[in-house]
């Protein structure tokens with residue numbers, strides 16, 4: 375495969391270890407880490423750009439993690455576009471792309487022992503994708519152990535994932551700063567996602583009901599409706615669309631507990647829906 379300039383591809387854990395040992399001979403050297411499953415879009419590139427600005431070296435992992443897919447069809451349909459990913463990364467600056475094998479990430483002497491996620495995985499994605507977050511926590515834990523970064527970058531689009539990774543990071547006392555980055559949207563408001571390439575133009579248009587519902591929710595809060603009333607109205611609005619709603623939920627941004635009568639100081643509205651054959655998620659904090 376052609377390897378564009380400025381991109382160093384490291385395809386094994388042992389090569390990564392050697393590279394990190396070289397960096398760490400300078401104790402003040404900082405490493406930023408952007409874990410991805412590839413099929414990169416502008417949202418990922420923003421994370422990498424920020425990591426490049428804030429660190430001496432940046433590792434971007436590309437690994438489609440089988441343990442976080444509860445649906446085998448979703449795993450096999452997940453886009454794999456390594457050549458294009460490398461090209462995109464080469465345009466934004468210098469970084470190291472880590473493309474580990476399954477055995478690198480899940481070795482026989484696997485360092486991860488499952489942890490209790492304190493109910494953070496009980497609702498929303500956790501409810502609709504059983505086992506998903508254990509898979510995410512497992513892979514991110516093992517990647518953190520391999521990359522040993524100072525900072526790791528995650529998008530706010532995966533709101534519940536971010537909260538769970540923060541929890542895992544402090545549970546294991548990793549000396550890693552978790553940096554949360556804003557959701558990047560198309561000009562019409564559709565949140566960028568690797569899955570969007572599987573949407574037809576018509577479905578992309580239909581999917582705008584997600585952002586419309588999130589803004590409607592914000593407006594209903596500002597108009598003084600209770601969380602329950604606002605949720606009921608938004609669900610009704612959403613259900614006029616062609617998408618199949620899985621959940622539209624208001625939660626406290628910190629605890630992820632559902633809101634009933636009172637708004638929190640920081641509330642997040644989270645949505646997941648099926649748009650044709652593609653599952654989409656999004657959220658808005660207000």
Ligand code: PAF
Nearest residue numbers: 409410411439510513532
């Ligand atoms: O957000 C993702 O792309 C994945 O869940 C992650 C964090 C790379 C783990 O596989």
